[in-house]
Amino acid sequence: MLQVLLIDDNPMQLQVREAVLLDAGMAVSTAATSEDAIALLSPPRSTHFDVIVTDHMLPGESGAAFVRQLRRMNPTVPVLAISGLPEAQDEYEPLSVRFLPKPVPPEELIRSVEELGGLRSCRVATGD
Numbered sequence: 001m002l003q004v005l006l007i008d009d010n011p012m013q014l015q016v017r018e019a020v021l022l023d024a025g026m027a028v029s030t031a032a033t034s035e036d037a038i039a040l041l042s043p044p045r046s047t048h049f050d051v052i053v054t055d056h057m058l059p060g061e062s063g064a065a066f067v068r069q070l071r072r073m074n075p076t077v078p079v080l081a082i083s084g085l086p087e088a089q090d091e092y093e094p095l096s097v098r099f100l101p102k103p104v105p106p107e108e109l110i111r112s113v114e115e116l117g118g119l120r121s122c123r124v125a126t127g128d
Helices: 011-023 034-041 063-073 086-095 106-126
Strands: 003-007 027-031 051-055 079-083 098-101
Touching: 003 011, 003 034, 011 027, 011 106, 027 034, 034 051, 034 063, 051 063, 051 106, 063 079, 063 086, 079 086, 079 106, 086 098, 098 106
Parallel strands: 003 027, 003 051, 051 079, 079 098
Antiparallel strands: none
């Protein structure tokens, strides 16, 4: 079962995406801010996630700023960034992040998370 961290400050979007991923058989943890997400990823909690899904527009900092911080902690965890701003994709390319423009159909969200989760499994298995 894929362990997914979902980050979005919009409660409705968070709830909808969480329901979609739960219905697809994934275990989902949620965070409304990048600070909440970092707390889940840092000691003493240090929760393991197979995939992290983040919105681009977060309170206090962008999703890209969060990913830069995340990469210092965990350079290999797959990340999916979602934004209604197509130009935001440019910020994620150097961070090795998959980007999806809003609106994201449920099937595309599921497929992307499953594909990214498979990439992590391959990296762990091969030691990359």
